[in-house]
Amino acid sequence: SQRLRSSAFGVPGIDASFDYVVVGGGTAGLTIAARLAETASVAVIEAGGFYQMDNGNLSVVPRNSLVQGVISNAEAFPPQPLVDWGLVSEPQPGAGNLRYHYAQGKTLGGSSALNTMGFHRGPKGAYERWAELVGDQSFTWDNLLPFFKKSCNLTPPDLEKRQAANATPVYDPRAFDNALGGPLQVSWANWVDPTVIWIAKALEQIGLPISPTGFNSGIITGYSGWGTSTIDPTHATRSSSQTSFLEKALDETEIIVYPNTQGMKVLFDSSKKATGVSVSTAGLEYTISATKEVIVSAGVFHSPQLLMVSGKSSGLDPPEGRIAHFELGIGPQDTLQSNGITVVSDLPGVGQNLWDPIFMLVTNQVNTPSGPSILMDPATSGPALADYLDNASGPYSSAGGHFSFEKIPDSMRNFTSSTASALAEFPADWPEIEYDIAPFPGPDNAVIGGIGATLTTLFSRGSVSIASSSMATQPLIDLGWLSNPADVEILVAAFKRCRQLWNTDAANSIKVGPELVPGATVQTDEEIATYIRSNLYQIFHASATCAMGKSSDPMAVLDSGARVYGVQGLRVVDASSFPFAIPGHPQASVYMLAEKIADAIKKGN
């Protein structure tokens, strides 16, 4: 018989034991927990609650994902403490020496509940590189495709609702297999912004034709096109790991969730096997034990932090005569020791290798009707709301959904030889730039068109470290922005491409007045670089702070099964486990990885 929904939640303050304990009920965490719960007992420890209650329509309505204040990268961002961790970076010398707020979901669903819903898979070459770096052919595109497919369900585009003949999605349906019953909803938005349609035309005019396969078949570079989003098309609401994987698991398994509960330390026995997690719910501390494994899925900043401050033990031989409980950590020895933590596994790579793809914008005023102007004008905003509620279409139903990727064309590659040879190391199908189109509101109901360029080959590396031995203290985040001059060179070339885009016939037909930002005074490479350094944004694709790699790689943290080197019974499965930032948007790969590792665990690997 069906259990009560309320039976699915753990009782705070009471110790309990499960086969698997997953720390972090985010994108990867809920996916792996839901899959493991099909055959085992599983607890999920999540620091946040339900975003539908804690962030209302801001997290549910697609349009709002683009405009919610919490995605501001300003140090003085508008806080949303119930759904965002409020992380702020260390000053970034490469980017105006400013500190940047970096939104990260703190809710069941994690960042899949805060993101802008773009969904696509990376290029085949990126996964071949992953396979090479970890020495495991199960990471090649062909071998990963079943896990990509398993996670999601595709709904074909609704052309009647989209009402945009110039934005008809082209895709290869063989990239999906709905018969597998993947719970994540993937679809095309039921509305397309007219400004985006014009700029998409401009992209074609600079040499990026519409992709014949779409962006889920492992081919992305050299194409533009209408991409999929994690939107449930029935009501045009967000599909997150919570609405998909967790909902399914709550109905069909015995999964137990501890919401509003923070994992504070992983616990180990004397053989360095993870035995559970010390957790805290509103200050109440207790232990959730794992008879089989602890899986850390706390995201790109908190997973390395948790490894570094974990855990506690009374069983290991105490150093220097200390007895009973002492702090243990997994990570760089120096960092741990200076925070009074005893090293359980000296892994210098923990928190290192942070890839954070960055982007910058060139903007112009445009004369096209657009989401921002439609929703600001009372004459059109009411009908738009009715269209959303009645038909699941109109501006509220879309979070964007246009992708394009390229390598900088030969005619514009004035790179230094060191940058050129570094770029040549990337696989041939790995793009250097992604273009993102964003219409936003200007003064007097004007529409500003933004063409953004994101670096997808990235040479700068940041890091995550700790300021104390407690998870209650924010991690120290150095984003590393533009610390490598090659990134500046490539972004300068990308900036010029953005101007080329704005000077196509298509863009000229909607442009009003002179370039707004940065404007005509910025011309030389040096002026462009200066502009970029002080107008830089993250695209929230930070990855690879607990990178997988071969055991011979001193910076590797995880083996290809996502097991932490040097201890037993502990894996890290989330965007931190990637060896690099997958070019483009990562969430499809996060879901895939969680599916893959769940499958491996179930098969005893």
Ligand SMILES: Cc1cc2nc3c(=O)[nH]c(=O)nc-3n(C[C@H](O)[C@H](O)[C@H](O)COP(=O)(O)OP(=O)(O)OC[C@H]3O[C@@H](n4cnc5c(N)ncnc54)[C@H](O)[C@@H]3O)c2cc1C
């Ligand atoms: C604003 C924004 C926009 C984005 N847009 C896109 C997009 O359009 N397309 C795309 O593909 N990707 C996008 N991304 C990136 C993508 O969403 C993330 O890469 C992905 O969701 C990361 O998944 P994860 O499992 O690694 O971490 P998360 O989903 O962030 O999950 C980590 C979870 O762990 C919890 N947690 C952390 N520490 C603890 C602890 N100690 N105890 C208990 N719980 C803990 C957190 O609360 C969170 O729920 C975006 C991200 C953001 C933030």
